[in-house]
Amino acid sequence: MHRLPLNPCELEIDLFCVGTRVDASCALQSDGRTVSRTRAGLGSGLELVLPGDLKNIWVNVPVEEDFARSSPYLLAKSGDGYRLEDDRSGRRYPVNVPSAPPWYERRTSAGTPMRRIGVLQGTYLGIYISNSCLFWYSEPSMHCRFCTTGANVGVNEVALKELEDVVEVCRAAKEESGVTFFHFNSGYSKRCHEEAMPFVRAVKERVGGLVGLQLMPSRDRSMYDRLIDLGVDHFSFCYEFHNPDYFARYLPGKESTLGQRAFFDALEYTARKLGKGAVSGEIIAGVEPIEDTLRAIDYITSVGAFPTVCIFRPVIGSDMERHPSPRYEDMRMVFEHVYESCRKNRIPIGLAPNLEVSLICQPDDTRYLARSGWATWMYEAWLAAMRRLARPVMRKRMAPRVPARCAGPC
Amino acid sequence: MLIRRGAPEVTLADLDAMPFVARVVRTFEDGLEPFELEIGPAGLEFAPLEQGKPGRCRLKLFRPREGKERLCAFFYKRSNLAWSRDRFSYGGVEFRPEQATDEDLQSWRSWLLSGFDPERRPLRWRRAFLFDVPE
Numbered sequence: 260m261h262r263l264p265l266n267p268c269e270l271e272i273d274l275f276c277v278g279t280r281v282d283a284s285c286a287l288q289s290d291g292r293t294v295s296r297t298r299a300g301l302g303s304g305l306e307l308v309l310p311g312d313l314k315n316i317w318v319n320v321p322v323e324e325d326f327a328r329s330s331p332y333l334l335a336k337s338g339d340g341y342r343l344e345d346d347r348s349g350r351r352y353p354v355n356v357p358s359a360p361p362w363y364e365r366r367t368s369a370g371t372p373m374r375r376i377g378v379l380q381g382t383y384l385g386i387y388i389s390n391s392c393l394f395w396y397s398e399p400s401m402h403c404r405f406c407t408t409g410a411n412v413g414v415n416e417v418a419l420k421e422l423e424d425v426v427e428v429c430r431a432a433k434e435e436s437g438v439t440f441f442h443f444n445s446g447y448s449k450r451c452h453e454e455a456m457p458f459v460r461a462v463k464e465r466v467g468g469l470v471g472l473q474l475m476p477s478r479d480r481s482m483y484d485r486l487i488d489l490g491v492d493h494f495s496f497c498y499e500f501h502n503p504d505y506f507a508r509y510l511p512g513k514e515s516t517l518g519q520r521a522f523f524d525a526l527e528y529t530a531r532k533l534g535k536g537a538v539s540g541e542i543i544a545g546v547e548p549i550e551d552t553l554r555a556i557d558y559i560t561s562v563g564a565f566p567t568v569c570i571f572r573p574v575i576g577s578d579m580e581r582h583p584s585p586r587y588e589d590m591r592m593v594f595e596h597v598y599e600s601c602r603k604n605r606i607p608i609g610l611a612p613n614l615e616v617s618l619i620c621q622p623d624d625t626r627y628l629a630r631s632g633w634a635t636w637m638y639e640a641w642l643a644a645m646r647r648l649a650r651p652v653m654r655k656r657m658a659p660r661v662p663a664r665c666a667g668p669c
Numbered sequence: 670m671l672i673r674r675g676a677p678e679v680t681l682a683d684l685d686a687m688p689f690v691a692r693v694v695r696t697f698e699d700g701l702e703p704f705e706l707e708i709g710p711a712g713l714e715f716a717p718l719e720q721g722k723p724g725r726c727r728l729k730l731f732r733p734r735e736g737k738e739r740l741c742a743f744f745y746k747r748s749n750l751a752w753s754r755d756r757f758s759y760g761g762v763e764f765r766p767e768q769a770t771d772e773d774l775q776s777w778r779s780w781l782l783s784g785f786d787p788e789r790r791p792l793r794w795r796r797a798f799l800f801d802v803p804e
Binding site: 280322 | 746748749750751752753755757758759784786787
């Protein structure tokens with residue numbers, strides 16, 4: 260097994276694969292964030308920060324899934340600090356447990372608990388605009404087999420978010436938690452793009468910050484034009500599997516209503532409109548053959564987007580709960596490829612300020628896996644220059660926007 | 670095999686006075702696999718024992734609506750975290766006691782033992798309910 264100590268990115272990957280047990284010495288109720296089952300269920304883990312030289316890495320570690328009970332890692336507390344103990348090597352890794360933000364305990368003016376509107380997943384705020392995904396309500400159900408959204412509706416989250424509630428929570432997250440990025444997503448609905456517009460507009464004009472959207476692809480390109488006019492900074496398209504057979508098998512709703520091509524078309528269109536590094540293709544690694552995942556990463560970076568690669572988590576209560584968790588060695592190879600592919604295609608990664616995503620191993624995290632050499636050095640120098648150049652642009656985007664004109668329902 | 674524990678004010682004689690509940694208890698008593706039965710004010714809860722301790726898979730039998738005859742067999746997993754009261758729902762079956770056959774009861778028992786194998790869900794199983802499930 261691992262003879263050398265793992266660097267923070269390797270530790271992140273391993274934790275996604277095997278989870279951790281939690282020792283009785285931990286006081287996570289008072290020290291940490293709550294374990295939240297909101298969104299598709301991926302955020303069902305414990306938020307930890309792995310300190311590192313290049314950057315600190317945020318990771319949402321599986322703790323509730325059955326496989327986590329036999330994890331070689333044990334999270335323990337001694338004194339004021341936490342550490343992960345690896346039974347296999349005897350190594351101990353110091354970790355930080357981020358505290359829950361004060362606003363988690365507050366309510367909006369309308370009386371809605373703020374934590375039921377949005378959750379911090381790393382350092383960004385994730386908001387499910389509407390979590391009633393139509394795929395769950397067809398007979399037979401066409402929901403994505405890894406997802407638990409339908410089981411969370413009205414249980415762990417408010418099903419339909421009110422605009423004013425969302426604005427208040429975004430404002431609190433920005434002012435008190437330093438959030439710079441607001442990520443809205445939605446299950447499958449025929450009007451999800453129109454439904455997102457008022458939220459985008461309100462947050463851009465009344466709060467300020469970067470706004471990302473994760474919706475089903477639309478064949479109507481003008482939707483994207485309107486959303487970009489309203490100020491959307493980022494789109495992500497979850498097509499999950501590059502291999503069409505896996506896409507069809509595990510995503511019956513997406514296969515029958517949209518098809519894989521619709522995701523590619525939307526990804527390519529928005530990547531052209533917003534420029535390199537602003538759009539992402541989201542895939543799951545650890546279910547389809549690794550070669551397909553590598554092909555997906557090459558494709559996504561070739562169109563100017565960045566790959567958002569989720570390590571498959573057999574989420575408790577999902578149809579794929581019994582599917583094995585991926586192997587560390589395979590996942591390390593995948594993420595080394597993420598870095599190489601971003602480098603070859605000159606994808607600017609890590610430009611947005613204070614944007615750490617705990618649910619995935621970000622492209623920026625994979626800098627720890629870069630092979631040493633001239634090519635890496637050149638890319639890193641280019642990234643540093645891009646970060647400097649991006650600073651004034653980012654500063655401007657953090658401020659509330661001058662109201663935009665919109666002809667549509669916004 | 671059943672190991673009983675729970676509210677002292679509820680006696681086994683009370684349970685035996687309810688024919689349907691007695692049938693359920695018998696179903697879990699018959700067989701080699703050990704279960705723990707917890708008797709609480711909100712209903713009965715069965716948990717298969719793993720190495721002498723209750724596992725995380727549970728079946729809770731309760732009356733969802735006061736004054737109504739219908740019962741609910743609710744399946745869930747307890748949290749891995751000692752301090753968490755989270756319950757991970759695996760849905761359940763709502764039924765009238767006289768409707769539930771011995772095969773139904775057996776299927777609940779075997780689904781519980783299987784760790785909620787999606788291939789072995791009970792008949793009339795539903796993923797979600799509109800009522801609250803008591804603690």
